[in-house]
Amino acid sequence: DGGITQSPKYLFRKEGQNVTLSCEQNLNHDAMYWYRQDPGQGLRLIYYSQIVNDFQKGDIAEGYSVSREKKESFPLTVTSAQKNPTAFYLCATSWAEGETQYFGPGTRLLVL
């Protein structure tokens, strides 16, 4: 079954805690992206990666970190430096940067 998987569907973070959101794809796409969605707003780009072992900051990278050790995986860590982490996080992929992006089902992060 091809596609993009994100886990978990819901994630809870305590104050001062780092949490990691998973994004896996078996579409053989080179580019991967992380977006944040807040209620009533569009999507804002956090980080993106064109190839393995390379990634760039998006518009709102502060308080987040990523890694791209494998083509299939692009995990996002929400650090304690992110003061307002409650949001819906969406991972996307495309076969190359600038091409059509396809989205995963999302992870909703809530702060306890």
Add this chain to the structure above:
Amino acid sequence: GDSVTQMEGPVTLSEEAFLTINCTYTATGYPSLFWYVQYPGEGLQLLLKATKADDKGSNKGFEATYRKETTSFHLEKGSVQVSDSAVYFCALTLNEKLTFGTGTRLTIIP
């Protein structure tokens, strides 16, 4: 910078009504244009796209035409169904960046 402006919602229609959701864009070049749909609690699904002027994207009864002269990409459907209730996002890609509008929530009443 590049931007997308969508008609503000929410939009409420009766089943079988005609739908139009307006979208206009500002871009320094010639972007590709997209409509994505988001059902409650889910990620975004690509609904349709157009890559050059006068192209018409279509899918599931929805259509949108890339109008360079009016910098628009309005989404239309002739007869909506309850299952079309969702949030619709217009977006453009240019210079390798995808820029979204703020979304339009559509509710269809039986």
